[in-house]
Amino acid sequence: MSEPVLQLHNLSVDYPTRVGVVRGVDNVSMTVNRGEVLGLVGESGCGKSTLGAAIMRLLRPPGKIVGGEIVFNGQDLIKLDKEAMRHLRGAHISMIFQDPMTCLNPLQRVSDHVVETIQTHHPEVKKEEAREQAAKLIDRLGIRAERIDDYPHQLSGGMRQRVMIGLALALNADLIIADEPTTSLDVIVEAQFLDQLRDLQRQFNLTIILITHNIGVVAELADRVAVMYAGKLMELADVFPLFDDPLHPYTRGLLNSVPNINLTEDNLQIMSGSPPDLIDPPPGCKFHPRCPNAMERCKTQEPPFKEVQPGRWAACWLYGE
Amino acid sequence: MPDTSDNLIQVQGLKKWFPVQKGFIERLVTRQRQFVHAVDGVDFNIRRGEVFGLAGESGSGKTTTGRLILHLVEPTEGNIIFDGVDMSTLSNEEIRRMRQRMQVIFQDPFASMNPRMKTGDAIGHSLEIFGVAKGEEKRRRVLEMMEHVELTPAHVLYDKFPHQLSGGQRQRVVIARALMLHPDMIVADEPIAMADVSVRAMLLELMVQLKREFNLTYLFITHDLATAKYICDRIAIMYLGLICEMGTLEQVYRNPQHPYTQALLAAVPVPDPHARRTAPMPKGEIPSPITPPPGCRFHPRCPIAQEICSQESPLLQSVPGDEGHLVACHLVK
Numbered sequence: 001m002s003e004p005v006l007q008l009h010n011l012s013v014d015y016p017t018r019v020g021v022v023r024g025v026d027n028v029s030m031t032v033n034r035g036e037v038l039g040l041v042g043e044s045g046c047g048k049s050t051l052g053a054a055i056m057r058l059l060r061p062p063g064k065i066v067g068g069e070i071v072f073n074g075q076d077l078i079k080l081d082k083e084a085m086r087h088l089r090g091a092h093i094s095m096i097f098q099d100p101m102t103c104l105n106p107l108q109r110v111s112d113h114v115v116e117t118i119q120t121h122h123p124e125v126k127k128e129e130a131r132e133q134a135a136k137l138i139d140r141l142g143i144r145a146e147r148i149d150d151y152p153h154q155l156s157g158g159m160r161q162r163v164m165i166g167l168a169l170a171l172n173a174d175l176i177i178a179d180e181p182t183t184s185l186d187v188i189v190e191a192q193f194l195d196q197l198r199d200l201q202r203q204f205n206l207t208i209i210l211i212t213h214n215i216g217v218v219a220e221l222a223d224r225v226a227v228m229y230a231g232k233l234m235e236l237a238d239v240f241p242l243f244d245d246p247l248h249p250y251t252r253g254l255l256n257s258v259p260n261i262n263l264t265e266d267n268l269q270i271m272s273g274s275p276p277d278l279i280d281p282p283p284g285c286k287f288h289p290r291c292p293n294a295m296e297r298c299k300t301q302e303p304p305f306k307e308v309q310p311g312r313w314a315a316c317w318l319y320g321e
Numbered sequence: 322m323p324d325t326s327d328n329l330i331q332v333q334g335l336k337k338w339f340p341v342q343k344g345f346i347e348r349l350v351t352r353q354r355q356f357v358h359a360v361d362g363v364d365f366n367i368r369r370g371e372v373f374g375l376a377g378e379s380g381s382g383k384t385t386t387g388r389l390i391l392h393l394v395e396p397t398e399g400n401i402i403f404d405g406v407d408m409s410t411l412s413n414e415e416i417r418r419m420r421q422r423m424q425v426i427f428q429d430p431f432a433s434m435n436p437r438m439k440t441g442d443a444i445g446h447s448l449e450i451f452g453v454a455k456g457e458e459k460r461r462r463v464l465e466m467m468e469h470v471e472l473t474p475a476h477v478l479y480d481k482f483p484h485q486l487s488g489g490q491r492q493r494v495v496i497a498r499a500l501m502l503h504p505d506m507i508v509a510d511e512p513i514a515m516a517d518v519s520v521r522a523m524l525l526e527l528m529v530q531l532k533r534e535f536n537l538t539y540l541f542i543t544h545d546l547a548t549a550k551y552i553c554d555r556i557a558i559m560y561l562g563l564i565c566e567m568g569t570l571e572q573v574y575r576n577p578q579h580p581y582t583q584a585l586l587a588a589v590p591v592p593d594p595h596a597r598r599t600a601p602m603p604k605g606e607i608p609s610p611i612t613p614p615p616g617c618r619f620h621p622r623c624p625i626a627q628e629i630c631s632q633e634s635p636l637l638q639s640v641p642g643d644e645g646h647l648v649a650c651h652l653v654k
Binding site: 043044156157158186187188189190191192194195213214215216217219220222239240243253254255257258259260261262263267268269270271274275 | 489517519523546550587602
C-alpha cells in the first residue's frame with residue numbers, strides 16, 4: 001500500500017567550525033511514502049533545513065554528510081557522483097525555498113525559467129514545445145497566460161511562489177522538498193498557496209516534505225509529522241494522533257506554546273530554557289535539561305528513536321527500552 | 322477597566338503620503354506626481370493602560386501609523402494628541418523630551434542594537450542621553466531593570482555584546498532599554514515575530530507582566546492575529562492605509578463584520594488538524610497603495626461587493642447594537 005520514495009538510514013551531518021564540530025543532523029532515520037505530505041517541524045537551528053539540503057546533496061560547505069544512507073527510489077544518493085546528482089535534481093527531486101525572489105533569476109522571464117528547466121533535463125525538446133508546456137503549467141497554477149513573459153519583479157509574492165511550484169512540477173518530480181514555502185507570504189496569500197498546494201498534491205499524488213516552523217501550516221497540510229530537536233528526530237506519527245496525543249514531552253511543550261486564534265483556548269504554556277548549543281550538547285537525551293518528565297537515566301543515556309506504538313516513533317525513555 | 326474618557330493617544334484624520342521616486346526622464350515626461358498612500362485617514366484613540374493592537378498584512382500601513390505616533394515621520398495631514406498635547410504644535414526639542422514618555426521595540430533585536438555596545442551600556446544609554454543618571458547610579462538602575470526582564474545573571478550579561486546573547490535575550494535587552502526611562506507608552510512593532518515558538522510565549526508573558534508592573538500602555542503592531550489574541554484589549558484591522566474594523570478583541574474576533582476581517586481570521590492556520598480551513602479565500606493580493614481602488618478599497622476582492630462599494634468609500638461606523646465595535650462596510654446594517 002505505502003511505497004517508500006525516500007528512506008533515510010542513520011543520516012548524520014557535521015559542520016566543522018573553529019570552535020568545534022556541530023552535529024547539525026544526528027542519526028536520523030525515516031521513510032517518506034509516495035503521495036504523502038510529511039511535515040518536518042522544529043525551532044530554528046534544530047536541523048530541519050540542513051536535513052532538506054542534505055537530501056538534495058546541497059549542503060553549504062563546510063557542512064558534510066558524515067554517515068548514513070539516503071535511499072531514493074532504491075538508490076543511495078550519497079554514492080552518486082556530482083553529474084548523476086545533477087540529473088536527479090529538478091527532474092526527480094525538486095526544492096521550493098522560502099524566498100522566491102532570491103531563487104528566481106531577475107533577468108529571466110517566467111517562461112524562460114520553465115523552458116530552461118525542461119531543456120536542461122531534456123535537451124531534445126524544442127524551445128516552442130517547452131514554451132507550450134510552460135504555458136500549460138502556468139495556467140494550471142492560476143496565473144494569467146499573459147503573465148508568462150513577465151519578469152519576477154513584476155509578479156506579486158504569491159505568484160512568485162506559485163512559479164516556484166511550477167518549476168518543481170515541470171518535470172513531474174517524485175519528491176518535492178518545500179523549505180518554509182509560506183514564511184515570506186502574508187496570511188491570506190499563504191492560505192491561497194496552501195489551498196493550491198493541497199489541490200496539486202491530490203491531483204498529481206505528489207510526495208512532499210514540508211519543512212516549517214509553523215505548526216499551523218503542518219496541521220493544515222501534513223499527513224504525517226516529524227518533530228526535530230537539536231538535530232535529532234524526537235517524534236514521528238500521523239498528524240491526528242500527534243496533535244491529539246503527543247508522546248514526546250518536547251512535542252507536547254511545542255504544541256502547547258503555539259498561539260491559537262480560537263477564543264476558546266486558554267493561556268499559552270511556556271517551555272522553560274532554550275535549545276542547546278550544538279557545539280556542546282548535553283549528554284543523554286538532548287531535551288532533558290528542559291524536560292518536565294526527565295528521569296535519572298535521561299541525563300546520561302540517549303534514548304533510541306523507535307516505534308513505541310504501531311505507526312508512532314519516539315525517542316524517549318518514558319516509553320521503555 | 323480603564324476609564325473610557327482617559328485617552329493617552331488620540332489620532333485624528335491621520336494621513337501619510339510618500340512621494341514616489343521616479344527616474345529623470347520620467348520626471349520630465351510626466352508632470353503628475355504620484356504618492357504611496359501609506360496611511361490614508363485613520364482615527365482611533367488609545368486609552369491609558371490598554372493594549373491596543375494594530376493588525377494587517379504587509380502594506381496595510383500599520384508600521385507607518387506606529388512611526389507617525391512616535392513622530393519618527395511627519396504626518397501629511399491629521400493630528401496626534403499625546404496626553405492632551407497636540408504633537409504638531411511642539412518644537413523639536415519638546416518632541417525629543419516627549420520621547421522619554423514614548424518608547425519603541427522593533428522586530429529585529431539584532432538590527433536595533435549597536436554590535437559594539439555592551440548590553441548594560443545599551444540598556445543604560447538613554448539615562449545618559451537624557452541626563453538622568455550615569456556611572457554607578459546608571460549601573461545600579463540597569464542591573465535592577467535586567468532583573469525585571471529576567472536577563473539573569475544580570476552582572477554577567479551586563480558586559481556581553483549582542484552577538485553573545487540568544488535571540489530571546491536580545492529582545493529582552495531591547496525591552497529593558499525601552500523601559501529605562503519609565504515611559505507611559507510603548508510602541509511594539511512586531512516585537513516577537515522573529516522569535517521561535519517557545520521563546521515567543523515567554524516574551525508575550527513578559528510583556529504582559531511588565532505592563533502591569535510599570536503601568537504601561539502598548540500599541541502592539543502585528544501581522545499575526547493569533548499572537549494578538551494573547552495580549553490585546555482592543556484591536557484595529559487595517560487594509561491599504563485605512564481601518565476597516567475596530568473594537569474589543571472579543572467583538573472583532575467573535576463577531577467580525579467586515580468581509581476582510583472575516584477572511585483574515587479564517588486564513589490563520591490553526592494548530593489543530595481537526596480544524597482544517599474550508600472557507601474559500603478572497604482572490605488576489607493587496608493592491609498597490611499608489612493607486613488604491615476607488616470606493617471601498619477591498620471591493621475588488623470582496624465576495625459580497627455591490628455596486629455602491631466601487632463608488633463610495635464607506636465610513637467607519639458603529640455596528641448597530643454593539644457599542645464600541647466599528648466597521649467600514651456599506652453592507653453592515
